Amino acid sequence: MAIVTAKDITKTYSQGKVKVKALCGVDLMVDKGEFIAIAGPSGSGKTTLLNIIGGLDLPDSGSVMVDNKKFSDMNQAGLASLRLHKIGFVFQAFNLIPVLSAVENVEYVMLLQGVPKIERHKRAKTILNDVGLKGKYNSRPAELSGGQQQRVAVARAIVSGPAIVLADEPTANLDSKTGKDLVLMMKKMNKEKMVTFIFSTHDSMVMDYAGRLVTIRDGLIVNDEIK
Numbered sequence: 001m002a003i004v005t006a007k008d009i010t011k012t013y014s015q016g017k018v019k020v021k022a023l024c025g026v027d028l029m030v031d032k033g034e035f036i037a038i039a040g041p042s043g044s045g046k047t048t049l050l051n052i053i054g055g056l057d058l059p060d061s062g063s064v065m066v067d068n069k070k071f072s073d074m075n076q077a078g079l080a081s082l083r084l085h086k087i088g089f090v091f092q093a094f095n096l097i098p099v100l101s102a103v104e105n106v107e108y109v110m111l112l113q114g115v116p117k118i119e120r121h122k123r124a125k126t127i128l129n130d131v132g133l134k135g136k137y138n139s140r141p142a143e144l145s146g147g148q149q150q151r152v153a154v155a156r157a158i159v160s161g162p163a164i165v166l167a168d169e170p171t172a173n174l175d176s177k178t179g180k181d182l183v184l185m186m187k188k189m190n191k192e193k194m195v196t197f198i199f200s201t202h203d204s205m206v207m208d209y210a211g212r213l214v215t216i217r218d219g220l221i222v223n224d225e226i227k
Ligand code: ADP
Pocket: 013, 014, 015, 020, 021, 022, 040, 041, 042, 043, 044, 045, 046, 047, 048, 049
């Protein structure tokens, strides 16, 4: 069953008079439970594609459907609600809230979703245990290593059982050992909790762990293989 269907997506950025074609007609279907890497060199369109699938940015043409909901049929509020309830995001730069502890960062999304306090605290602690951060509940981001911060970000992204998690170069700011451990942890969550992950990378080590590898170059998918 397709959880993401992107059809013939194009996107051009204008910087003054200069136009940059970031995506030139991308088709991508992702099934529930996939662990898929979008690979390609810097500037190939990975971030643009993930932002469009996540409803953070709109394509110039083409259509996107996540969890059977077509973005073009939704208004701003509908799209915001879909993002909040159905899509988890992990960014290259961790993007945790610095003044909140690990457990509060994970709880924050559930707070926005209206999950009662006791329930969200319990779920946040459980998921932090799952990602290997037992005992770090009360640490703030600055007190955690990069790898630990990214684990909090993954915990935050998956805690509410989203339809998909989008991770834009989640290991780019980590050393290779820490990056590998993070990807293995994501893979474990994929297997155990059936979380669908779509992550971008230009690290060949990270690509090796993907179940499917989609290669993008100059805004076009040039290879798509199940591994
Ligand atoms: P990647 O994530 O693979 O490095 P991006 O999706 O960030 O690629 O970028 C694809 C192309 O679009 C690049 O040529 C980049 O310079 C350009 N681009 C991305 N974002 C913008 C923007 N906000 N304004 C202008 N050009 C952009």
